Each structure stands twice: as structure tokens, then as C-alpha cells.
Amino acid sequence: MEPIWSWGVLGLVLLALEMATGTLYILWFGIAALCLSGAMWALPGLPLSAQLFMFAALSIGSLAIWKLNYKKSAAGDLRVGQSRGDEVGRTGIIIEAVSPRQAGSIQFAQGVMGSRVWAAIADQPLAVGTEAEIVAVEGNTLRVRATGH
Known part of the structure; x- marks a missing residue:
């Protein structure tokens, strides 16, 4: 050849x-x-x-x-498999009550980072059916708050 x-x-x-x-x-x-x-x-x-x-x-x-x-991202910025803030502000419905002492669940109409249902934590109690928005991604849990706060 x-x-x-x-x-x-x-x-x-x-x-x-x-x-x-x-x-x-x-x-x-x-x-x-x-x-x-x-x-x-x-x-x-x-x-x-x-x-x-x-x-x-x-x-x-x-x-x-x-x-x-080639520029690597800063060591503190490595969050493999996590959103880099793109999902903050998305809203969903609480399907399992959330309180400061216990994680619950939130469901989204469209998938967020590959899933429609996520474990959720909040600084205030949120009842089932409450509309909530993502304020942060913490590990494999979403920190949420009631919409309108």
C-alpha cells in the first residue's frame, strides 16, 4: 500500500x-x-x-x-454531573412535603438534569402541591423555595 x-x-x-x-x-x-x-x-x-x-x-x-x-476549570468549580446554575429558577410542584429538618420531593413538567423527580430541601416548610423554584443544586439534591419569595 x-x-x-x-x-x-x-x-x-x-x-x-x-x-x-x-x-x-x-x-x-x-x-x-x-x-x-x-x-x-x-x-x-x-x-x-x-x-x-x-x-x-x-x-x-x-x-x-x-x-x-488548554484551560482547566478551577479546582473549586469541578462539579461533575451537576448543572452550573442553568437550572436555578426552574419551577416544579412539591409532591412530598419539605421542611428544614426533612427532605421531600419535587416534580417538574420537563426533566431537570435528566430526571423529572428530585429530592428537595428547603429553609421553610413546603406542603404537597406548593409551587417551588430551584435556588441551588447541592450534590444530588435541589434546594428550593416557594415561588414568589
Whole structure:
């Protein structure tokens, strides 16, 4: 098989692997292989040692540039699987009474973060049937208050 096709197939396989894993590390190796496939089109007689060197340089270089420019969120802001405040203000109906000493349940017409029913806590007692809004997401529980407060 021609080197141009070998590098192209390798690039596509690596990109498919990246799509399956979502790590963002394999992406740069796939792009490097596709770039090398383009280089082989422009320079068909490039020796294998030069091809391997170019692949390594492109892979490591693009990975290093990405790592230098990639901004992680602050350590205190890591809330895996939680809304980042997008759900605050959504309203639902209390289906199990809530008080400051006991958690209850709230139900929403449309799912909130993948579920229609959530455990709820509140600073004041809320009876069944009370309309309440989300004021905060605390772990896997929603802090709510009666609508209109």
C-alpha cells in the first residue's frame, strides 16, 4: 500500500478512536497522521525515517501546544454531573412535603438534569402541591423555595 494511503487510514482510525474515547489526546496523533498523508502527496519520495520523524514531531508538537493553551476549570468549580446554575429558577410542584429538618420531593413538567423527580430541601416548610423554584443544586439534591419569595 502506498504511504499516502497508509498515513491517511492511520489518521482516520485514530480520529475514530478519539471519537469513541473522547480523551482529546488521540486527536492530535490522528491529525498528525492526516497531515503526513498530505505531505506524502506533496513529497512522494520521502524516506520512512523522515516520515516517522515528521509524525513524531507533528504529534508531540500539536499535543504540547494544546496542553499549553488548554484551560482547566478551577479546582473549586469541578462539579461533575451537576448543572452550573442553568437550572436555578426552574419551577416544579412539591409532591412530598419539605421542611428544614426533612427532605421531600419535587416534580417538574420537563426533566431537570435528566430526571423529572428530585429530592428537595428547603429553609421553610413546603406542603404537597406548593409551587417551588430551584435556588441551588447541592450534590444530588435541589434546594428550593416557594415561588414568589
